[in-house]
Amino acid sequence: MKNLSSSSSRERNKNKNKKTLCCSKVGLKRGPWTPEEDEVLAAFVRKEGDGRWRTLSKKAGLARCGKSCRLRWVNYLRPDIKRGHIGPDEEDLIIRLHRLLGNRWSLIAGRIPGRTDNEIKNYWNIHLSKKLIGQGIDPRTHKPLNPNPPPPPPLMNPNSSAVEDERSNKALFNTESESNHNNFEGTDIALSPEEKWWSSGGLVTGIQAGDGDDDIFSSIIDSLIDIDHHTMNDGVLPSSHIIPSFVCGGLWDCVVSPSNVGEDDMENCGRFTDQV
DNA sequence: AAGCCCCACAACCGCATTTGA
DNA sequence: CTCAAATGCGGTTGTGGGGCT
Numbered sequence: 001m002k003n004l005s006s007s008s009s010r011e012r013n014k015n016k017n018k019k020t021l022c023c024s025k026v027g028l029k030r031g032p033w034t035p036e037e038d039e040v041l042a043a044f045v046r047k048e049g050d051g052r053w054r055t056l057s058k059k060a061g062l063a064r065c066g067k068s069c070r071l072r073w074v075n076y077l078r079p080d081i082k083r084g085h086i087g088p089d090e091e092d093l094i095i096r097l098h099r100l101l102g103n104r105w106s107l108i109a110g111r112i113p114g115r116t117d118n119e120i121k122n123y124w125n126i127h128l129s130k131k132l133i134g135q136g137i138d139p140r141t142h143k144p145l146n147p148n149p150p151p152p153p154p155l156m157n158p159n160s161s162a163v164e165d166e167r168s169n170k171a172l173f174n175t176e177s178e179s180n181h182n183n184f185e186g187t188d189i190a191l192s193p194e195e196k197w198w199s200s201g202g203l204v205t206g207i208q209a210g211d212g213d214d215d216i217f218s219s220i221i222d223s224l225i226d227i228d229h230h231t232m233n234d235g236v237l238p239s240s241h242i243i244p245s246f247v248c249g250g251l252w253d254c255v256v257s258p259s260n261v262g263e264d265d266m267e268n269c270g271r272f273t274d275q276v
Numbered sequence: 277a278a279g280c281c282c283c284a285c286a287a288c289c290g291c292a293t294t295t296g297a
Numbered sequence: 298c299t300c301a302a303a304t305g306c307g308g309t310t311g312t313g314g315g316g317c318t
Binding site: 286 | 299
Binding site: 030031032033067068071072075076118119122123126127 | 283284285286287288289
């Protein structure tokens with residue numbers, strides 16, 4: 001997850017990181033892993049734990065860069081990886097999560113036990129994107145493929161109330177200078193824990209979930225999946241649902257009315273993604 | 277049998293972000 | 298606070314295998 005507020009450090013690091021050498025440039029081995037290397041890496045991680053990949057590879061005596069070791073462990077050697085065919089249920093879940101989260105493969109993978117982000121990414125690119133195209137659906141936006149696209153919609157949802165817009169803006173521009181504070185004191189809006197989490201910068205500042213945040217994030221995703229399910233099946237949303245205003249299509253790219261999320265709202269998806 | 281093409285998957289690369297000295 | 302190193306993520310490429318001509 002990218003921190004939108006750190007563009008200055010991003011610039012600072014841009015040049016700095018250019019001198020970071022890849023394994024190929026410092027004489028380390030590349031290409032497919034051998035069974036012997038797998039065994040050494042797996043045994044070492046089992047014994048010492050993961051993390052600190054660069055020093056881990058040195059200690060383990062592997063002529064591989066830390067990145068390569070991490071990738072091999074995460075995508076292949078980890079014991080909880082489920083191998084084999086991705087079933088219809090998983091496929092459906094991937095599609096719905098992608099509709100909600102976009103190309104956040106690691107987030108999607110986090111909701112599908114035993115599957116890795118790389119696996120899901122590959123599966124999406126090879127199978128699901130083609131499948132959706134075959135169904136006349138744009139795999140990027142999950143909207144019907146339309147040869148004559150309408151003009152871009154207005155930035156904010158004209159149907160949303162001022163209060164909802166305020167929520168949206170506070171959630172979107174969540175810094176002291178931009179929204180003063182992250183609560184809605186002075187209004188009569190009661191925020192759920194999920195909304196507080198969102199408004200306190202949850203996704204905007206990255207999924208750095210601490211105590212309890214994991215649960216909140218999980219419940220949000222569960223709600224979104226549920227909402228998505230309702231929306232797709234009968235177009236009716238349970239009135240109890242309140243959705244952060246920037247959570248569909250892309251991550252922070254649509255304004256959603258708290259009580260009525262329908263196709264109009266899904267239509268609004270995509271606008272902020274293009275703005276950011 | 278040989279050559280070609282396509283698919284699936286593993287791995288790499290570049291960049292952003294976080295961490296720690 | 299600054300900077301270098303470490304880590305994580307998403308996009309892309311490389312490669313092996315299978316099917317087809």
